[in-house]
Amino acid sequence: MKTKKYKIGKSYKGKEVLDGKLSQKILKIAREQQEEFHDKYFQNFQNFSLKAAEDFGLTESSFDSSCDEEYSDLENTDFEEIEIDKSDQDLFEKFLSFEPISRKTIENQIFNKIEGHGSFIGLNNNNKRSNSISLPPKVVDVYTKVGVLLSRYKSGKLPKAFKIIPSLGNWDDILVLTCPEKWSPNACYEATRLFVSNLKSYQFQKFLSTILFDRVREDILENKKLNYHLYMSLKKSIYKPAAFFKGFLFPICESNCTLKEAAIIGSVLSKVSVPVLHSAAALLRLSEMDFSGSTSLFIRILLDKKYALPYKVVDALVFHFMRWKSLQRPLAVLEHQSFLVFVQRYKNDLTPDQKDALLDVIKVKGHEKIGPEVRRELVNSLNRGDVSVEFMET
Secondary structure, three states: OOOOOOOOOOOEOOEOOOOHHHHHHHHHHHHHHHHHHOOOOOHHHHHOOHHHHHHOOOOHHHHOHHHOOOOOOOOOOOOOOOOOOHHHHHHHHHHOOOOOOOHHHHHHHHHHHHHHHOOOEOOOOOOOOOOOEOOOHHHHHHHHHHHHHHHOOOOOOOOHHHHOHHHOOOHHHHHHOOOHHHOOHHHHHHHHHHHHHHOOHHHHHHHHHHHHHHHHHHHHHHHOOOOHHHHHHHHHHOOOHHHHHHHHHHHHHOOOOOHHHHHHHHHHHHHOOOOHHHHHHHHHHHHOOOOOHHHHHHHHHHHOOOOOOOHHHHHHHHHHHHHHHHOOOOOOHHHHHHHHHHHHHHHHHOOHHHHHHHHHHHHHHOOOOHHHHHHHHHHOOOOOOOOOHHHHHO
């Protein structure tokens, strides 16, 4: 049954002017909302009211039950993870310092990141977070209780008050009220689905870098694997590739990403199609980063997608591998593998000078088994701009 929409009069000093009949109807709708949310976990929702949303500038149409969706449940099944050679793991642990995050710092990290992007909200007198924006107490109360719901969420419909957050101007401030660091993995997935579809790319990038980033790292640190729902959250987030690369992949590469993290994230990246221009831009950025196992793995995965790359990206990758000669440490197998994949895919896009430079790299840093294969690919290939004889005959 559709609810009738009512127009609200002009505000007076920030307060909405409501007549008696309209107030009763709003309270009636609020009671219906309360019954819908009410279950054994949420006894504290007795005072939930649409008036809180009205104070925040929302109308009852924002809560129209006709827009609800039934979200499908996820099976807690295993997913394939990219295998990392044990010798590579030992090598990077020896030459590169990994400082794993501590669980107790996760909440502070999320708080500091969101605070760094903009102003913040005080929740109540018992909360230590700063208060630089004042919100109506009922709005704070509603979204604080929504956070309790999300911390225990398993399946079913999301709270309607949560589903309207992407449409709010200061959505990130409101989101903090729900305590994202305490959401269940199931809630993280549903939130990712909601925000990837309703936020702009730069906004979703903020969601990834401030919330999902630390949740994923924390889960891998604690369990030595990634929860299936968080895995699917990453997979869903690639729907906005620019946001994924800028808000998740690049930051994790720049923050001592472990090989375990890289293997799991790489598994996600390998299963999803990424637009060629976004892949090219990502490869260009990765090629400029410091050498690490995670960077080499992500480069290999993107190269394996076999996209036609601009010469600018190919040139950047050539220079990336040429820098190997300045490394003082041995190279890992996965680094040699990324070199081989690059040569196999783009050998015909290289200039003679670039091939000579890469052959010099093999002499200095070549792998005993992979090196000869790389050399064979370089020697038996066309140069950039050459036309294949077979192509001319056809």
